[in-house]
Amino acid sequence: MFCYQCQEALKNQGCRVNGMCGKKGDTANLQDLLIYTVKGISVVAQKAGTVDSEVGHYVVKSLFTTITNVSFDDDRLIDIIKQGLALRDKIKGKYNVSGDLHDCAVWNAGTKAEFLKKAEAVGVLATENEDVRSLRELLIYGLKGIAAYADHAIVLGFEDKAIFDYLVEGMASTTKELSVDEMVAKVLKAGEVAVTTMALLDKANTETYGNPEITEVNIGVGKNPGILISGHDLKDMEELLKQTQGTGVDVYTHGEMLPANYYPAFKKYDHFFGNYGNAWWLQDKEFATFNGPVVMTTNCLIPPKDSYKDRVFTTGNVAFPGVKHIVDRKADGIKDFSEVIALAKKCQSPTELETGKIVGGFAHNQVLALADKVVDAVKSGAVKQFIVMAGCDGRQKGRSYYTEFAEKLPKDTIILTAGCAKYRYNKLDLGDIGGIPRVLDAGQCNDCYSLVVIALKLKEVFELDDINDLPIVYNVAWYEQKAVTVLLALLHLGVKNIHLGPTLPAFLSPAVVDVLVKNFGIGGITNVDDDLAKMLN
Numbered sequence: 006m007f008c009y010q011c012q013e014a015l016k017n018q019g020c021r022v023n024g025m026c027g028k029k030g031d032t033a034n035l036q037d038l039l040i041y042t043v044k045g046i047s048v049v050a051q052k053a054g055t056v057d058s059e060v061g062h063y064v065v066k067s068l069f070t071t072i073t074n075v076s077f078d079d080d081r082l083i084d085i086i087k088q089g090l091a092l093r094d095k096i097k098g099k100y101n102v103s104g105d106l107h108d109c110a111v112w113n114a115g116t117k118a119e120f121l122k123k124a125e126a127v128g129v130l131a132t133e134n135e136d137v138r139s140l141r142e143l144l145i146y147g148l149k150g151i152a153a154y155a156d157h158a159i160v161l162g163f164e165d166k167a168i169f170d171y172l173v174e175g176m177a178s179t180t181k182e183l184s185v186d187e188m189v190a191k192v193l194k195a196g197e198v199a200v201t202t203m204a205l206l207d208k209a210n211t212e213t214y215g216n217p218e219i220t221e222v223n224i225g226v227g228k229n230p231g232i233l234i235s236g237h238d239l240k241d242m243e244e245l246l247k248q249t250q251g252t253g254v255d256v257y258t259h260g261e262m263l264p265a266n267y268y269p270a271f272k273k274y275d276h277f278f279g280n281y282g283n284a285w286w287l288q289d290k291e292f293a294t295f296n297g298p299v300v301m302t303t304n305c306l307i308p309p310k311d312s313y314k315d316r317v318f319t320t321g322n323v324a325f326p327g328v329k330h331i332v333d334r335k336a337d338g339i340k341d342f343s344e345v346i347a348l349a350k351k352c353q354s355p356t357e358l359e360t361g362k363i364v365g366g367f368a369h370n371q372v373l374a375l376a377d378k379v380v381d382a383v384k385s386g387a388v389k390q391f392i393v394m395a396g397c398d399g400r401q402k403g404r405s406y407y408t409e410f411a412e413k414l415p416k417d418t419i420i421l422t423a424g425c426a427k428y429r430y431n432k433l434d435l436g437d438i439g440g441i442p443r444v445l446d447a448g449q450c451n452d453c454y455s456l457v458v459i460a461l462k463l464k465e466v467f468e469l470d471d472i473n474d475l476p477i478v479y480n481v482a483w484y485e486q487k488a489v490t491v492l493l494a495l496l497h498l499g500v501k502n503i504h505l506g507p508t509l510p511a512f513l514s515p516a517v518v519d520v521l522v523k524n525f526g527i528g529g530i531t532n533v534d535d536d537l538a539k540m541l542n
């Protein structure tokens with residue numbers, strides 16, 4: 006195996022035996038083979054001149070499945086690959102696609118051993134030139150994140166053919182000999198499609214569940230047994246809340262599901278207790294002390310410990326061998342959480358980790374409702390600077406940088422955040438500025454879209470020509486491929502001088518880093534004091 010798609014890549018170079026994330030070598034190789042299968046379908050669909058919704062849905066599901074901490078299940082991966090091969094050959098037959106095709110469009114296998122053998126030959130390192138590999142993988146990781154966001158929208162009944170078209174165009178492009186300029190153009194176009202996709206998901210979420218509102222979220226525990234739900238899938242959240250109503254079981258969010266607390270449609274449920282714990286990487290401790298069942302709707306799952314493995318349920322694209330999987334809803338149907346609820350009733354209530362409340366719900370609609378207050382605060386000088394500290398959290402020790410950075414920021418600054426990076430500072434008492442909290446949490450990582458809408462509104466209000474003239478600096482943390490997508494979206498919107506940490510991605514070759522530095526001023530981070538001096542200058 007060779008994998009360098011996330012921030013935990015071994016020695017910031019790449020995992021070669023097993024993943025730091027817990028992914029085994031065979032699993033990593035099969036994920037590469039699934040990517041190869043998607044490339045094959047994309048090549049064939051391009052030749053056929055059509056991307057129908059069956060292809061679009063398959064590509065979305067498959068790319069999402071290969072994101073860090075989604076699927077650890079080899080047999081499931083092989084099943085998805087087999088479905089892909091059948092789909093590829095169906096398109097070929099239907100549209101008479103033939104002739105000289107790339108190997109990804111013609112290979113086949115039957116047994117598990119054959120799939121594993123093929124998988125070894127089609128990984129990331131099959132592209133020998135370091136810079137070509139870097140640009141191809143940067144594009145693929147951006148497309149993976151787009152696929153994840155598109156998948157959440159599809160679940161709510163929202164889709165856009167233009168997104169499917171670009172996923173196919175982008176994946177097919179990685180099989181072609183393109184110039185550096187052509188590859189860079191594909192990457193930047195992915196940023197544009199990322200914005201479209203995040204906007205679509207924002208529409209799907211807000212039209213279905215209302216606009217997030219300022220909300221105080223309880224971080225303590227109650228006396229009833231509970232179910233903990235994590236990930237990003239709001240439809241699962243809705244159905245779980247409905248099915249647990251009146252059962253005596255409370256529902257708590259974990260990790261990236263925290264922002265579900267901000268939606269009006271969910272706040273009405275009395276048994277929606279609040280949020281338990283922190284970001285994804287602390288789940289091995291926090292799932293143990295929760296005492297009740299846990300539902301993982303999307304990433305980030307880490308290999309469950311035996312002490313709580315029998316209480317974990319996966320669903321959607323998430324899978325782990327030996328962990329119970331809740332099957333997908335049929336068209337117009339619902340997911341059945343009855344087994345989870347039955348288990349919860351036999352469990353003890355959660356062990357208390359902390360008490361108190363945290364505040365969130367500052368997505369674009371809510372912040373724009375406060376626009377006058379915010380603009381006045383900037384004009385009066387009460388607010389000097391906004392710092393976008395969105396993105397990811399992770400287990401690397403150096404991420405305490407972000408807590409220290411937040412603590413040391415001057416009191417006339419406001420942090421804009423989205424994604425699980427917030428857990429590094431959302432429980433600090435950073436106070437407020439004239440009633441505006443100093444940490445404004447817009448929601449999940451896809452809600453970085455809200456931060457963009459807010460920035461564009463401020464640009465309009467202050468009558469600026471360039472988004473970079475706003476008093477906003479970007480100190481963004483990344484972990485997995487959805488964060489790459491958000492980064493590409495920011496670049497597409499013209500945002501410059503983004504600081505990316507805690508380390509620059511291993512998949513960026515020195516020459517590609519050079520392109521990003523020259524064109525966008527992207528930089529890393531160093532230490533809090535130097536970075537504060539540099540960023541707030």
Ligand code: SF4
Binds near residue numbers: 010011023025028033
């Ligand atoms: S996803 Fe990250 S940690 Fe896992 S194998 Fe790949 S680079 Fe390593």
Ligand code: SF4
Binds near residue numbers: 305486
């Ligand atoms: S914020 Fe980052 S680590 Fe957390 S779920 Fe989103 S992309 Fe993954």
